[in-house]
Amino acid sequence: MTRSSAIVAVGQTDYAAKRLDVSIPEMVRESVDRAFASKDLDFSKIDAVVVGNMELFEGINMPEQWMVAALGGAGKPIYKLNTGGTVGASVAVMCDYLVKSGIHDVVMGIGYQKQSEGETQSAITTVGDPTWERSVMAGAIGNFAVMASTYVRMSGVTPEQAAKAAVKARRNACLNPHAHLQIPDLTVEKVVNSRVLAQPVRLLDMCPQSDGACTAIFAAEGLAEKMTPLPAWVAATATAHDQQFMGDSPARLAEMRSLQTATQVVYDKVGITNPRKELDVAELYEPATYAELAMTENVGLCEMGGGGRLIDSGATQMDGDIPVNPSGGVLATNPVGATAMIRVAEAALQVMDEAGEHQIPNAKTALATGYGGNAWTEALILKQERG
């Protein structure tokens, strides 16, 4: 017998390319303090902490040891996760398990990364199997560009359609005070004329590298309602993985099998048969413009191959029928270990009616996804109704 759990508070740091003013523990504490301040909470209310990042990026090991004070963790359970780019969403899913199972009543989840402190693209090459894949690794961008070329071939998506995702993200980000890349005057023309990194991917098609931390506090039914007027109930979660090597999927971006599987599981759990109609907002883990278009297909917001037409229609804009990433998304803010947690936290803010200037009116049901590592997916549905 499980019980309901909900996100009751969210805290985010200011995200930036470099946060030289804070150490990693200080940066984490900034997000924790903001979560507490938003709901008059403090460490005495927290039973356990789950924390996650990709520590190799900063060349550190077990940093949770020296951030115990920042986590308020002394004398309490601290759980630590690393699932690559998905880790923030994995943290959220674990927080939900711990509360739903009855093991803990109130659990604080944190994702963080300080990409300015290391060489991310080099660290990412260690994700490749050393025997088979590492010698030809080309950072995230080269790998991504190869996959994008397959997607372009299969879907017919144009550079201009991809660029619309970049413009949407950096303009939405202007309404989000935490966002890193806020570019109010960005245009499709500027994106398609930005520097080529690896065809078809240009500079403004890619997410930035950011520093930042994001905290979300999960509480059990009975407590959650007392902590906040509109808790974001975790209606469903799912985790799915693909096969082990990068080349095992037939078309990794065009057909994201783990994303299809995980979102179908959460839709089935809550009875969603038409995600485009039944979701009010989605926060997707889109590391690049082409990824956003492919992801809107793979999570069922449009038909396969229809991602370009969907963004052309305006449906995924703030005032469209299915806004995607009103926060500005990964294209605006990417502290990797926090990034998937930000998707969950931003989906929660929408359902809690606390998203401020980027609030989607009457957002009652939200989808959040994490996608990373080698085609690993976490999917969550957050709802205003406990159900």
Add this chain to the structure above:
Amino acid sequence: MTMADQNEALRLEYLANFEYDYAAGAYATRFMTELKETTRLYGTECSECGRVYVPPRPLCGICSARTKDEWVEVGPKGTLTGFTVVEIPFIDPMTGEKRPVPYGFAFVRLDGCDTNMYHFIDETDHDKMWVGMAVEAVFKPDGEREGKMSDIMYFRTLEEK
């Protein structure tokens, strides 16, 4: 201190140089030995669905069935399933140095195989490549191969538009 005066903040530099030594395992040893001695490439075939995998492995990830003991020869020809020209330099994980750009980089599906392999392509003009283009592995010469994936230096294109 605030974000505004972060240039005043103390920073500490740290340079690390670690060495690692990985066991490649039984499947890689068999594959790499053939690559080194004969330049022949082999995959493993699922005993249920018939998918052929490179890298070779004991289990099919789709069926969870064992692969056959007899390995299947694949390549050295194949086709591009995705491609790019990398124009931004990254650290080469094998040398620690920046890899010179531009270079062709692609997913190759070896003939007779159901998986893709990332590798270098001897083409740096993006407009001269396409999905489905025929390519062929170019190996290091006899006596210079070490039993590593880098014994395949790159794939050369076999077609022109």
